[in-house]
Amino acid sequence: MEVSAKERLDFGNMGYGCKHYRRRCKIRAPCCNEIYQCRHCHNEATSMLSNPFDRHELVRYDVKQVVCSVCDTEQPVAQVCTNCGVNMGEYFCEVCKFYDDDTEKGQFHCDDCGICRVGGRENYFHCKKCGSCYSVSLCDNHLCVENSMRHHCPICYEYLFDSLKDTIVMKCGHTMHCECYEEMIKRNKYCCPICSKSVIDMSRTWKRIDEEIEATVMPEDYRYQKVWILCNDCNDTTEAYFHIIGQKCSHCRSYNTRSIAPPVPQ
Missing domain, CATH: 2.20.28.10 (Rubrerythrin, domain 2)
Known part of the structure; x- marks a missing residue:
């Protein structure tokens, strides 16, 4: 029976990927020429290398080649496999070289951030002073701190700007991971770790x-x-x-x- 174009594109949807993303391709890391499921898999693997000089992170924009997970064909970055014709990602961003089959996340690319975000474009706005996308509920309703998201979480020290974890903007305008904030409050710490201002109504x-x-x-x-x-x-x-x-x-x-x-x- 002849397979329709849509059936060919949808083949394997949500059936491949890693713990970070469901996608039908792997990436060849240009920095070390190795193949990984995604850039986070690469970064986690290289961070464990015994020689600290070998540890490095993959720059998403530098990816040039991907490998189709369905037919194992290596090819230049594109949404549709040149060999078997499947969509290697229901969501595809040519700028970030990003693929994801789970479109319920509401992925969108922000030109000002320069990266892809999740949650639906209609639910976010880009604050140019803070240098990041925030929920529309914070539009004209937050204290701006220049490039507040381009810093490390003051609790766990993970870089906030492209973190996969949810973040919160405190009353003072500084940001941190939601889970770190909740843990801080649970331990009866009510001051911002950066500026020491009260973060709740005291x-x-x-x-x-x-x-x-x-x-x-x-x-x-x-x-x-x-x-x-x-x-x-x-x-x-x-x-x-x-x-x-x-x-x-x-x-x-x-x-x-x-x-x-x-x-x-x-």
């Missing part, structure tokens, strides 16, 4: 500290001593009464402060 905590300070009278020698403090939340420098529990910023009422001068005797 008003209830500040009220509780107010009550603790009111109930905890300092010894006579320290009761009226003052200290200069810097507020991590508003960056204001103020003078406050010294207390063992904490010093309150008179500008924004935050206890996320640190002393910058010793207590001043009164």
Whole structure:
């Protein structure tokens, strides 16, 4: 029975690939001339090499040759196999040399980022100052930090810009992995690891500290001593009464402060 053009293109769909992507081709890494399922497989393998000088990462744009997983034909980068006619990837980006059969991810190429993203183009916008795509819910609703995504996660130190893990933009504008953020909060750490600003609403905590300070009278020698403090939340420098529990910023009422001068005797 004659196979239709569509059946030929769809043959093997979602049947090949690796733990990172479902695709019907492998890539030849131009840096070491070896064949891998994808660039992440290459990077994971080379990162384990005993000689540190042999460790390297594949530059996605440099890939020139792919190998069809269905018929094992090596050929220049293209979406359709020149030999058996299958789609080597339902989603294909000629710029990134990227293939993926799982189109439910909503892949799209962002020209400003220079790489492919997932989640649907209609759900994201590119912030030129932050240098990355963000959810449309953050459009005009986030604090811009120049190139905030082109840094390493402050917790696990993985590069954020092209990480496969979900990221979060904190109130201060800095970014980190969602899972790292959740673990940080779980451990009762509520300050950004980069700038030390509070990342959640701390008003209830500040009220509780107010009550603790009111109930905890300092010894006579320290009761009226003052200290200069810097507020991590508003960056204001103020003078406050010294207390063992904490010093309150008179500008924004935050206890996320640190002393910058010793207590001043009164």
